[in-house]
Amino acid sequence: MNRIDELFAKKKSDVLNVYCTAGYPHLNSTVEVLTALQVNGADLAEIGMPYSDPLADGxxxxxxxMIALENGMSISILFEQLxxxxxxxxxxxxxxxxxxxIMQYGLEKFCASAEAVGVDGIILPDLPMYEFETTYQQLFNQHNLRFIFLVTPETGEERIRKIDSLTSGFLYAVSSSSTTGNNKAISDQTNYFKKLQNMQLKNPILVGFGIKDKATFQSASAYSNGAIIGSAYIKALQNTINIQATTKEFLNSITE
Structure with a gap:
């Protein structure tokens, strides 16, 4: 089994996925951040591959x-670090x-490299569902990479079911049609979360965008298998001189 599948087979609720940007705050911080996340209670880690035009991100x-790119981070360097x-x-x-x-790096090479270093899943918000299904799905499957799609409050029920059928690992439920780090209240999306919950989809559901503290994590987790925290953790790392201590303090504020 893939590690993502193993996680959700063992843990059905309050799954904490933490996002970090590769090469941030310093070029060689990536594995140090992953280690700190593992030691301090994260269940999953999502590594952002820096890009100059990250459309879904706040x-x-x-x-x-931008800082990671200025530090010299690239896909090649990331795979070397991992x-x-x-x-x-x-x-x-x-x-x-x-x-x-990724296309510049070579998609087939990317999938092979990801499998070789032990990556378990991929999120590419700008890969259209039709292209994935008709052209790339088999490639990701060949390399044991779960492919995670996003749904939003505006996604229709028929499309949600189609996305769920193509998704593997978990379904990423965007809390609002906005970018990461938004300040919209998670509690305002209760009906949306309940709708997803009642659809009895095949994939576990993790809620992302706007999850920043214990209260928002618990609100999101009440109607899903857990949640994803990104911007709040990146903020915590901004001026840190001790990644381990900062991560411990941050995660304890979410989980304890």
Whole structure:
């Protein structure tokens, strides 16, 4: 089984997925951040591959993308950094990014490299569902990579079911039609979360966008299998001099 599948087979609720940008706050911070997340209670780690035009991301993650690119981060360097990751990291690892740099790297090469270093899943918000189904699905499957699609409050029920049929690993339920780090109240989306819950979809559901503290994590988790925290963690890392201590403090504020 894939590590993502194993996680959801064991843990059905309050799953905490934490996003970090590769190469942030410093070029060589990536594995140190993953280690800190693992030690301090994250269930999943989502690594953002920096891109100059991250459409789904708000200003905090956009800025972390710019800093990581200025630090010299690239897909090639990321895979080099992750080469020995599985000697110490047991967390399921997801790579999140955009098609342009991946196509430049080579999609088949990307999937092979991801499998080789022990990546478990991929999120590409700008890969159309039709293209995935007709052209790329088999490639991801061949390399044991779960492919995670996003749904929003505006996604119709028929399309949600279609997305669910193509998704593997978990379904990423965007809390609002906005960018990451938005300040819209999670509690305002109760009907949307209940709708997803009542549809009895085949995939577990994690809620993302706007999850920033214990209250929002618990609100999202009440109607799903857990939630994804990104911008709030990136903010916590902004001026840290001790990634381990900062991560411990941040995650404890969510889980304890």
């Amino acid at each position: 200003p905090v993650i956009q800025e972390s993308n 080469k020995h990751m599985r000697e110490t990291i047991e967390l399921p690892i997801i790579l999140m990014g955009y098609m342009n740099p």
